[in-house]
Amino acid sequence: MAMLVAGMAALGGCITVNAPEEPIVIELNVNIRQEVIYRLAEDAGNTIDQNADIF
Template sequence: MVVLGSMLTGGCISVNAPSEPIVIELNINIKQEVIYRLAEDAGNTIDENADIF
């Protein structure tokens, strides 16, 4: 009986690849981090050389 049940539920299964490519969009903002690091470095330079500024 179990074999008969598994034969009935094991019908036709098909797996097809999509016709269009899968697109993954990654929006990464690196500019903000670079500006922050430059601002921090500039702040440290001003603090270390306060007599120049």
């Protein structure tokens, strides 16, 4: 067990982490077109049902 701890301590000093020079960019392109069209279609269907005599 002591050898395992000593080995981990020896390897722990070898790891270095450097921050990137440029910022990390995460692009979130969300497509909401389908939901909007669905809601408009549902609303139009409800309007036609409520005003059947007009159409």
